[in-house]
Amino acid sequence: MRRVFTLLITLLLISCDQNDSDSYSIEGNAFGYEDGTPVYLFEIDNNNNSNIMDTLVIKRGKFTGSYLKIDDTSLHFFRVGDSKGNILFFIENEDLKVTIYKDSLGSSFVTGGLQNELYTEYQSKIAQLARKRIETTDAYRTAQREQDGILIAELRKENIAISAEETAYKRKFVRENSNSIFGLMLLSELFSKQEMTSSEVTALINGLGPKLATHKLATELKTSLDAKKMSEIGGTAPQFSAPTPTGEMLSLQDVLGKYTIIDFWASWCRPCRKENPNVVNVYNKYHDKGLNIISVSLDKAGQKERWLKAIKDDKMDWYHVSNLRFWQDPIARQYNVRSIPATFLLDDKGNIIDKDLRGPALGAKIGSLLD
Numbered sequence: 001m002r003r004v005f006t007l008l009i010t011l012l013l014i015s016c017d018q019n020d021s022d023s024y025s026i027e028g029n030a031f032g033y034e035d036g037t038p039v040y041l042f043e044i045d046n047n048n049n050s051n052i053m054d055t056l057v058i059k060r061g062k063f064t065g066s067y068l069k070i071d072d073t074s075l076h077f078f079r080v081g082d083s084k085g086n087i088l089f090f091i092e093n094e095d096l097k098v099t100i101y102k103d104s105l106g107s108s109f110v111t112g113g114l115q116n117e118l119y120t121e122y123q124s125k126i127a128q129l130a131r132k133r134i135e136t137t138d139a140y141r142t143a144q145r146e147q148d149g150i151l152i153a154e155l156r157k158e159n160i161a162i163s164a165e166e167t168a169y170k171r172k173f174v175r176e177n178s179n180s181i182f183g184l185m186l187l188s189e190l191f192s193k194q195e196m197t198s199s200e201v202t203a204l205i206n207g208l209g210p211k212l213a214t215h216k217l218a219t220e221l222k223t224s225l226d227a228k229k230m231s232e233i234g235g236t237a238p239q240f241s242a243p244t245p246t247g248e249m250l251s252l253q254d255v256l257g258k259y260t261i262i263d264f265w266a267s268w269c270r271p272c273r274k275e276n277p278n279v280v281n282v283y284n285k286y287h288d289k290g291l292n293i294i295s296v297s298l299d300k301a302g303q304k305e306r307w308l309k310a311i312k313d314d315k316m317d318w319y320h321v322s323n324l325r326f327w328q329d330p331i332a333r334q335y336n337v338r339s340i341p342a343t344f345l346l347d348d349k350g351n352i353i354d355k356d357l358r359g360p361a362l363g364a365k366i367g368s369l370l371d
Helices: 002-019 102-107 112-143 149-177 181-192 196-206 214-231 270-289 304-313 330-334 361-371
Strands: 023-031 038-043 048-055 062-068 074-080 087-091 096-101 109-111 241-243 249-251 258-267 290-296 320-322 342-347 354-355
Touching: 023 038, 023 087, 023 102, 038 087, 048 062, 074 096, 074 181, 087 096, 087 112, 096 102, 109 112, 112 149, 112 181, 149 181, 181 196, 196 214, 214 330, 258 270, 258 361, 270 290, 270 361, 304 320, 342 361
Parallel strands: 023 096, 258 290, 290 320
Antiparallel strands: 023 062, 038 048, 038 074, 074 087, 096 109, 241 249, 258 342, 342 354
């Protein structure tokens, strides 16, 4: 009896030692790949840059790896060989099982840990809706060829219903799983697409646990919420300064007129270039009466000449600044700009009195103020 008791204690100690290991494993099954195919393991850092963490090799349809545990849940992805698709997953210091299909990379998945289970569940539902959308689209094209007006109308309604179902599912998923990394990622997406209101997002952010409340995703979302509040009509326009085409720093305060338009655009943005002649006409008509414009370009690094050429070609004879940082532009983030063209109309004190005026609406508004 004493020997049995000693054996049980030994097994318990071994079990505890294994659970308290300072490492976790990755075991993968890869179907359809030749021996020697590399599996690249990427990590995504705090600046959203992806870096290769390790390279595993497929042998007899399998690959393995072992890694030290880390403090925070982090986002990673696999990329196999020269394929362009990624397999997203989360490291939570638990052993991971990976299943990769060469002929259906989108059906590949990772299990192990709550985050991966949630992500797999989400992806399964979204894939199901995507298949329904493809079927509806194919049927719509057939109905167009056959000029079946009744069926076309029904399929349009069906497509709208699928989109509504997808949005409703995402909203429900976020409400039920906001206290997770993937839930935060999805919450940020819904907020940026204006599929959840500021008050809804704020309520979910306020309900986060202590660890997630200080996560980079949560702090960025809080910053976006604050920026949206400040950039709403009735708010005071956030101050900024940026380089002009000649390299000097120019601030918003320097250019305030009786009324001022902040115009977010880029030389690569076709809708912006299409709108520019309208803005030029409004400026030429009302500049002498007190209208100023400062355009903030979201052009890319290394494309300064393209930016300057667009200013000249479009005859935009007003103030211009750009950090040449594309969508990472800090001014665009201050103003919560997620698409361009975007405009903000300010009074002489820098208060936002209107926004996103284009076409005839822009001229009518400025005319009502200055004529």
